[in-house]
Amino acid sequence: MIKQFTVNMTPFNRLRTVRVYVPKSYETDTDKRYPVLYMHDGQNLFKDEDASFGVSWGISDYLDIAEIDLIVVGLDCSQEGYQRLDEYGPWVNKDVGKKLIGEDKPFGGEGEEYIDYVTHELKPMIDAKYRTQPDNTLLAGSSMGGLITTYAACKYPLIYKRAASVSSAYWFSQELLESYIQSNDLTAVERFYHDVGTKESSSDISSQDYINSSKAIDELLQKKVSDCRFEIVEGAEHNEAAWRERFPRILDYLMK
Template identity: 30%
Template sequence: MKSTIMRIEGFRSENLNNERDLFIYLPPGYTESEDRRYPVLYVHDGQNLFHPAMNGQSWNLHRTADRLIANGSIEEIIIVGIANMGAERANEFMHPLDGVLYQNDKENITPRGILYERFLIGEIKPYIDGMLRTKPGAADTALMGSSRGGKVTYHIGIRRPDVFGKLGILSPYFYYVNPLSLEEHRMYASFPSKSPLSKIWIDLGVGKVCLSWRNTSGRSCPKC
């Protein structure tokens, strides 16, 4: 049995008034059992998950999933990659919430995160649940992204734990640090109450650390 990758071209969003591709990983056993249903992982920047794109590199998420399924580390899952819209990526991944200083971002932001959230929950998820044999409940639905995708995962996941019960937040873009002044500008909102999520993974990857720069926060030098 082999896993397969489907591509849905030109999936239209009425909320965002645009079209993008979806990339869908079906696990090895999907075609063998017509009665079995599967948990779903939704991932931003979908054109990078299974193919080299954007920066010319791929996450190779299909290979990782194949390996983890084969050795019994995870159950078989469906993975849905949602392509970003290039120049619109920063806008769609930004929520205009209290405490988010998007006006100070390095890019000129017009926040469309609320619309992207509605697109994901109200358009993509119903489409996937209707087309594939999914387990549609929050306990079996996860959301993941990196950098700005990690930040929008945080905002959507904390706001809608009724939809996404698990979050993977990789190297999130929680701050913009001005490389000249080293001033920090916060890019995330705080939420006063604990969200009833079953699992949250947050990590931070650093390519290198400047030993000549000292910061009590533990962050690496923004110039490096």
């Protein structure tokens, strides 16, 4: 079952849709409490008709079939121009506009406020509204959602103890993210998954750029997280169809 409601993201005063999947057992086993997986780009998670490019991750269908006891909370991304880059970018990148849209325009810089909102406002709201396990919280996202997921695991390792960063746009803030990983204590992070496909690309960002970027981050994470899994996925492209295919094994790793 998927329920949705609108929230005001208070740091930005922006209205946004929240989509919440609850498992089949939620209505029948009324004493049971559930772990919660928070994900970015909520419109792309559950139904193809809601997805930005017509294909979703198919998460609700998979969880129903697999009968996994998990609540999934998806917070939609901004649909206003390139605002998604601002919200999912922890730091301002003054040069990336030329590579992505051919314009001399900075992006990013709202990521800290965005993840603070998820952590300090959205999560308490969900914990109050649903039968959750407040100390059993997972986080996942793809592309820029992967970047902000990795940032969040570094900033709040005691909360996001298990996280997945899929097809990560680490290149958006490469040097600053590397420094941030090195400066934070990640011993509380129990499992961290990240990957990259061999056929990823975004405008002028090539597949090799994606691979080199992820390899550099992995070298740091392997030293900081006791259980860190990195995969280079042969032939995988940068889209929801590819992420849909590998979601089951990612979730299996996070929840084992």
